[in-house]
């Protein structure tokens with residue numbers, strides 16, 4: 001067993017606290033990673049606080065993991081000791097169903113082992129995430145990280161990056177498209193950078209007036225303060241695509257009205273509560289409201305390689321583990337520029 005220091009949530013209402021866990025000895029296809037950094041995703045907060053339904057405690061959150069390989073099982077071919085490696089939102093899947101064979105493991109029909117608050121394929125062993133010093137993961141769910149990249153700024157690509165890259169690719173966003181990004185947080189700021197890198201014109205919708213300058217610095221050409229309904233009037237029927245990253249309930253109607261006809265708004269933000277929607281905002285203009293869930297292994301490696309090639313990294317605030325609870329509070333207030341990342345030497 002590999003002793004690992006960590007931070008865990010022990011209940012929905014108490015702050016996270018230091019925790020010890022044992023990682024399994026590597027199986028033949030496992031990679032043992034000494035974690036360097038782990039991002040704080042809003043999904044960690046929803047889960048730690050039981051907002052999406054019951055959470056199995058103790059729960060060590062974290063699915064934006066980067067580090068260095070310190071051991072490999074006998075059958076591992078793609079990694080050796082000393083390599084940089086990343087782990088995202090899942091650590092295993094059945095490997096045989098149609099989505100798995102198509103490298104869209106996030107839709108595994110039998111058993112997807114999410115990185116935390118889930119079980120391994122045996123159906124009983126709990127998975128524990130990246131707020132820790134080590135993790136042991138089967139090679140097929142480990143990603144290659146290029147040497148020389150700013151590692152702490154790469155960590156959030158493993159969730160915030162792939163979650164926004166995947167729908168932009170699926171809807172073939174590129175030059176000439178006008179894209180709306182709703183919510184400028186961890187996912188939102190990556191959506192801006194990626195949509196711009198793909199050649200789109202980007203409008204940010206935000207509830208925070210203080211983020212206008214940042215939105216422009218990140219590459220957005222336009223900023224709309226979404227708390228004032230009047231600001232939506234000039235946008236009606238002007239956008240080709242919208243990605244909504246908001247973590248709390250809000251009215252979809254004004255955004256759908258901003259789409260051109262036949263166009264799509266994709267939800268990636270996963271509010272625990274239902275949001276309002278006026279049917280006519282879809283009907284008038286044959287518009288589509290869709291969802292998207294992270295991305296599969298093939299697309300995640302493709303996204304990482306795209307970001308390395310274009311030097312696209314996350315804007316982060318690096319914190320010691322002792323500040324995780326404060327970081328949660330600030331994230332909920334929308335007060336993070338634009339992702340907290342935990343330094344794993346501080347557990």
Ligand code: NAP
Pocket residue numbers: 040041042043044046159160163182183184185186187188205206207208211245246247248249250267268269270271292293294331332334335336338
């Ligand atoms: P985040 O950093 O907290 O960003 C969310 C942003 O939403 C905030 O910065 C804020 O932006 C806006 N917002 C927050 N509360 C709001 C409210 N009441 N009304 C309107 N806007 C509000 O969170 P994140 O880590 O980017 O995650 C965003 C959501 O995506 C979470 O629900 C998370 O669970 C989900 N998620 C989904 C997937 C997937 O696969 N679909 C993957 C990862 C995360 P402004 O200040 O600009 O308004």
Ligand code: ZN
Pocket residue numbers: 041042043044063089159160
């Ligand atoms: Zn996430």
